[in-house]
Amino acid sequence: MPLKRSLLVPLAVAAVILASSPPGRAAAPVAGDSLCSASTQYVVRYNEQTANPNTPVDDVIATIDKAISTYDDCASSMGSNGSAEGRHYAQMRSAQFHVARARIQRLLEDYDGARFQYKLAIGLVKDTIDWRNGSRSSSSQSFYWEPASKIRDVAQGELDGLPKPVATSSPAPK
Secondary structure, eight states: OOOOGGGGHHHHHHHHHHHTSOSSGGGSOOSOOSSSGGGHHHHHHHHHHHHOTTSOHHHHHHHHHHHHHHHHHHHHHHHHTTOHHHHHHHHHHHHHHHHHHHHHHHHTTOHHHHHHHHHHHHHHHHHHHHOEESOSSSOEEOTTHHHHHHHHHHHHHHHHTSOOOOOOOOOOOO
16 A cells, blocks of 8 residues: 655655765765856755755655756756766766655655656766767766766666566457
8 A cells, every 4th residue: 555645754855865875975965066056056955855854755856856957957058068077967966866856756656757767867877977088099988977877876776676667458459
């Protein structure tokens, strides 16, 4: 029997607290963000909300969604300015908040929503993991390769641990 949404607030907040130090401590949310300054208010709010066990889960989700949106905007801006490392950073941070969102959805037994969020996180860090700078003979990885790889590995592991989707059967043709 699914748990009532109101009963999940402490569980969801605990999950979000766990998500605040996701894969690789280097990727954990920080209070303030010099590269994506528009995100700072949402990172600070997120940290405050996860420290308060009385925060309604819907408030935490709304803050996560705003953080994701501002990091996505930042990634776009960095990309159009030609800053690959800045784009990688913003995509990594967005992916981190997608993992936090997925963890809450998993606790709410919204497995399809969690699956979707984990896949978005994996997709966001793929570019950072695959990126190479320089010529073929002397290429280097993104500065954010290691935390991006950890986010991918954690998201994939948690995605693999979700209950398998229920197959829907279509009626047999007559």
